[in-house]
Amino acid sequence: MTKTPDSPAPCAGMGDVHHSHPEEPVEQLSRRARVAVPELVVTCEPSVPECDHIPRGPCSGSHHPDEESICSDSGLSGSPASSLALRKRSISSSPASSFEECEEDFSGSSEYNQSSGEALTKSKNMVNWSPVTVKKRSPWVQVVGHAGNFQTWSDGRLLKKYCECEQQCFLQLMSDSLRPFVPGYYGVTQHEEQDYNLMDDLLAEFDSPCIMDCKMGSRTYLEEELRKACECPQPRKDMYEKMIAVDPGAPTEEERVQQAVLKTRYMQWRETLSSTATLGFRIEGIKKSDGTCNTNFKRTKCKDEIIQALEDFVDNNMLILRSYQQRLKELRAVLEKSDFFKAHEVVGSSLLFIHDLTGKAGIWMIDFGKSVPMPPPLTLDHRSPWVEGNREDGYLWGLDNFIDILANMLPEK
Numbered sequence: 001m002t003k004t005p006d007s008p009a010p011c012a013g014m015g016d017v018h019h020s021h022p023e024e025p026v027e028q029l030s031r032r033a034r035v036a037v038p039e040l041v042v043t044c045e046p047s048v049p050e051c052d053h054i055p056r057g058p059c060s061g062s063h064h065p066d067e068e069s070i071c072s073d074s075g076l077s078g079s080p081a082s083s084l085a086l087r088k089r090s091i092s093s094s095p096a097s098s099f100e101e102c103e104e105d106f107s108g109s110s111e112y113n114q115s116s117g118e119a120l121t122k123s124k125n126m127v128n129w130s131p132v133t134v135k136k137r138s139p140w141v142q143v144v145g146h147a148g149n150f151q152t153w154s155d156g157r158l159l160k161k162y163c164e165c166e167q168q169c170f171l172q173l174m175s176d177s178l179r180p181f182v183p184g185y186y187g188v189t190q191h192e193e194q195d196y197n198l199m200d201d202l203l204a205e206f207d208s209p210c211i212m213d214c215k216m217g218s219r220t221y222l223e224e225e226l227r228k229a230c231e232c233p234q235p236r237k238d239m240y241e242k243m244i245a246v247d248p249g250a251p252t253e254e255e256r257v258q259q260a261v262l263k264t265r266y267m268q269w270r271e272t273l274s275s276t277a278t279l280g281f282r283i284e285g286i287k288k289s290d291g292t293c294n295t296n297f298k299r300t301k302c303k304d305e306i307i308q309a310l311e312d313f314v315d316n317n318m319l320i321l322r323s324y325q326q327r328l329k330e331l332r333a334v335l336e337k338s339d340f341f342k343a344h345e346v347v348g349s350s351l352l353f354i355h356d357l358t359g360k361a362g363i364w365m366i367d368f369g370k371s372v373p374m375p376p377p378l379t380l381d382h383r384s385p386w387v388e389g390n391r392e393d394g395y396l397w398g399l400d401n402f403i404d405i406l407a408n409m410l411p412e413k
């Protein structure tokens, strides 16, 4: 599934659901950002010295943002992040495979022999081949989500289209106990008159990573979205099209006549078709280290189907699965104590699972575009069933179920 490039960049404002459409005038977007936040907000915990180097205003020649690539429903991989070749000191390898491009990282007057992968050192009179081991970095890849939302940046960082709600969350998260479970955040920056949130690229430390995006929670739309849909219904033709592409029998008679569905209705339909409603999470997409990518999980609902997808994701490697289980348990323990989590309705947020052939594995929370604060002193337990008005999101219920599924898959210690 590749979302259309003109689908809106998601962003829930503070109590106000905002969708910044790409067609929205840039000046308007910039003005909003400037009014709402300082031009550059620097949150330094992840890497203090580098914060000072974040460029202000329009980008300079020191960075070369990529085109993002998104996996497709067809199971084929998305297009490559092309600008790796443009990055300073980077030369990509054969472009034959989108996921096999690489970036070397060495300094001095060396060049890179693309066919052999060796470093070529030039001296005055001769050319020497030296057996330097070149560290290759896989190109960034976007598994799911809105097309056009991301740009790669230098130093293993990513730009995501500015969303005030997400910025506010990141600012709080940088000093919350959840800090080790979210990408490092470096503030707002501007590129070609578009504001972006600057964050760590979680793939940067992995070698040809396998990636899985799981959307957490039992509800994928905000109560605010529901209220707006009731007050001012706006049936969507694009969602009708997406619905009938999966199940031509899904629309009601009225929706068929209108050839359109309300967003909340579409989201509810997606929730019940998948495991969101019954288990409190769903697999959105998986990208394997061989470059294959699958986002065809809309109907992945029962435990057995999830287990099958997870086994395939880890290639039946139980050590990786054990690492994931451990990390999820740690995350759960921290979530249960986190001040941020208590005080936010966390909707549409994903867990990004990443591992590679070296055995390294990690899980991080991403996408806070629809994580909105509760009016103090109200808090959520994230396990109680949702009834309209209580704003419960089922996040921890989903996490409990996920951990149980992994426990069923793993041999007892």
Ligand SMILES: Nc1ncnc2c1ncn2[C@@H]1O[C@H](COP(=O)(O)OP(=O)(O)OP(=O)(O)O)[C@@H](O)[C@H]1O
Pocket (backbone or CB within 6 Å): 010, 141, 142, 143, 144, 145, 146, 147, 149, 150, 158, 183, 199, 200, 201, 202, 203, 211, 213, 348, 350, 352, 366, 367, 368, 369
């Ligand atoms: N910090 C990160 N590091 C590496 N990859 C990331 C990071 N953040 C997001 N991604 C990639 O981008 C994808 C989409 O991320 P995200 O959910 O934040 O985007 P979105 O457009 O807001 O999605 P949605 O359509 O669910 O609202 C993820 O599945 C992942 O592949």
Ligand SMILES: O=P(O)(O)O[C@@H]1[C@H](O)[C@H](O)[C@@H](OP(=O)(O)O)[C@H](OP(=O)(O)O)[C@H]1O
Pocket (backbone or CB within 6 Å): 001, 003, 007, 008, 009, 010, 011, 220, 242, 263, 267, 270, 348, 369, 370
């Ligand atoms: O995965 P699908 O079936 O393509 O459906 C999309 C998915 O639910 C996104 O999470 C949602 O964005 P938000 O989470 O930001 O609401 C988007 O809404 P949108 O089209 O209004 O952006 C949907 O179209």
